Amino acid sequence: MSRSILDEAHIHPAVRSIVANNHANVIAEVKAAIASNPIVVVGMAQNPFPRKARRVLDDIKATYVYLEYGSYLSGWRPRTALKMWTGWPTFPMIFVNGILIGGANDLQRLIASGELSGLVAA
Template structure:
């Protein structure tokens, strides 16, 4: 597990800034993951996001899609999500409120029948 800077190591003068950085976007993703079995968080023009969505559609898996800008817009919102999740790329795919990774990890999980991902069963 990667080390995360302890809140004790953040100066009080910036603590609120750190803890509230686009927290509305983070809360939106948390709420979507709580309300839906499968959530894909992505961005326009990203081929891996398109691949993940197509893979889920072809597998008959219903999902909720949240999109935050493109390569040139809304990068601050995506940065907040990266900081929160620790996942540096898009898409971010959540199954049963658990981050499973991106498009490649989704492909691997769908190919592995031993994975217990009830939400990825065919609809």
């Protein structure tokens, strides 16, 4: 899969560090959680889909870590940095063994197909 992203050569040297460090602390926090937990759900307050994903994981008694970044009215800048980092446009962002599997509906499809247990075991 290739993903369109602006090449560094097309970013002026004076602003490259701004681009590279945009909410780097939030991205580092998510990376650390992904590295040390089999399932990570990244969400936001007031959005029903992160709640849906967590409920589904609770129903199957899966162990996961939940990270929450703001609500509809706050925290949008760190969430934008996460969207830019992953390329995933919505919340939640669900990672299984370091792999972005999508959102709540994608999680439900993996559970229904039996594929989630294989991903967790891998």
